[in-house]
Amino acid sequence: MFEGVEDIFFDLDHTLWDFELNSALTFKKILVENEVDVEITSFLEVYRPINLSYWKVYRENRISKEDLRYNRLKETFDALGYEASDELIFILSERYINYLSTFGNLIPNARQVLEYLAPKYNLHIITNGFRETQRSKIRNSNIQHFFNEIIDSETAGVKKPHPQIFEAALKLADTSAKRSLMIGDNREADIMGAQALGMQALHFNFHNEPKHQLCRIINNLDEIKNLL
Missing domain, CATH: 3.40.50.1000 (HAD superfamily/HAD-like)
Structure with a gap:
């Protein structure tokens, strides 16, 4: 062949x-740690397609790494009707990157x-x-x-x-x-x-x-x- x-x-x-399993485990951890009151299954259902769309734009060099990490969370929380401050989004973005690679x-x-x-x-x-x-x-x-x-x-x-x-x-x-x-x-x-x-x-x-x-x-x- x-x-x-x-x-x-x-x-x-x-x-x-x-990626999907490890990302889900990461979000489950950081959302609980930061007392974000959203249901994890609903969060992931909204987040996953948004994340994929932003990665496509990032591959095409039409968005920065910082904008990718911020906007995918901001758009997810907006779609869920959850009021997340910029401070919270920045904290979650940093924690996500720190924890994600610890899962194997x-x-x-x-x-x-x-x-x-x-x-x-x-x-x-x-x-x-x-x-x-x-x-x-x-x-x-x-x-x-x-x-x-x-x-x-x-x-x-x-x-x-x-x-x-x-x-x-x-x-x-x-x-x-x-x-x-x-x-x-x-x-x-x-x-x-x-x-x-x-x-x-x-x-x-x-x-x-x-x-x-x-x-x-x-x-x-x-x-x-x-x-x-």
Whole structure:
């Protein structure tokens, strides 16, 4: 299925690291600690699509990191009809970042797949995120030993799908696009970004998106064992 692959590049959030579960646990902790009287399930139902939309805008460099962190909470509280002061929003934003990476829950079968692949391939990570936060996630989920190189958008200076981050990753891994496979959950950032440089790609359809013809699609990471 995937010919000549020697190096495999994984996305991190929503692909290996269970962002939704870890984010929910973080919000449950900080909302209670700061006596925010909102029901966690209702909060998350509103917050999740807002957060995704802001991350899309952030990937496109149309919003700053600070505005991303403030606006996604402000818009969520406004939608819930909860009066949250700017001071509270800034506190929650800071606490969220501080606590988020302390949780280490992985996507089902992630560890087993990494254990399966590690003896056969060179494994790396390309992630849109902030250097220390992403590396803390990797350390606290105890998967750092699987990866040769970890490339984050903060260090690269650009975000996926910008070709520069993929070029930097290939150079750092000392490999070529034709020998490389990108596995990720985001069709635009991971799949199209990698394919633009000639890399092979595998879409982990975490978000249950409609089928497409860009590349092979899997719905469970365990399916990788039948492809590689």
